[in-house]
Amino acid sequence: MKWLRKKRVLLLLFLSFIVLIFFNSKWLMLFYPIYYKDEIRHHAAVNHIDPFMVAAIIRVETNYKANQESSKGALGVMQIMPDTAKWVISKAGLPDVSLESLKQEPDKNIQIGSWYLKSLYDQFEGNEIAVIAAYNAGPTKVKSWIKSGKWDGRLETSKDIPFGETRHYVQRVAHYYEQYQDLYKEF
Incomplete structure (x- = not known):
């Protein structure tokens, strides 16, 4: 015995x-890979945003699969809505980007998505969690939730986000963002 x-x-x-x-x-990196590193690194640097945030959003949106189109019409690896893409293209002065290239070319998609993320960071004064929510639900809805007191824009209170899809989205992106920061240290 x-x-x-x-x-x-x-x-x-x-x-x-x-x-x-x-x-x-x-070994844990096998479970948290990052693809399109050069594109993410470049466009994040150009827009002065954290490349890990771009990577986390791509992971949750499409798991790095190119040529994606959602049932709602969102395009590419960052799942950008066509109207948002048109707005970014006109504001950022990017005439060489088309909706077709947005779906088929990860570099163009990441370029548009990163520029849009930067605009959200500006709108939400750097509040990363509100930026994540706005990327999913739209900035107008997130601003109304914060203004009305339904949600305060923090991860700790993400259970108060009125839309279940956005609540889950925020939690998932925040999880991958944290994992990427811990695992990769540098991008």
């Missing part, structure tokens, strides 16, 4: 050691 107990203790110690090594190594 003593021999069996010793084996169990040794097995438990060995498994604990393996788990500790696994979670303190780069």
Whole structure:
């Protein structure tokens, strides 16, 4: 009986050691990959935003799959609505971007999406959580929630977001954002 107990203790110690090594190594990156790193890095730098935020949004929107179109008509890896894309193209002065290229070319999509994220950061005075919510629900809705007191724009109170889809979206993007920051340290 003593021999069996010793084996169990040794097995438990060995498994604990393996788990500790696994979670303190780069192995976890296999579960949190980042694709389009050069494009994300470039457009995030141009727009002075955190590349990890761009990566987290792409992960939640399409899991880095190109040529995506949602049932609501959102296009590309960052799932940009056509009207939003047209607005960004005119405001940012990007005549070489078409809606078709937005769907098929991740670089163009990330360019438009990053510019739009920067505009949301400006509108919400750098509040990352409100920016995430606005990327999903639209800035007008998020401003109305904050102004009316339905939600205060913080992750800790994201359970108060009136739309279930946006509430879940904020939590998922915030999770991936945190994981990317912890795992990759630098982009």
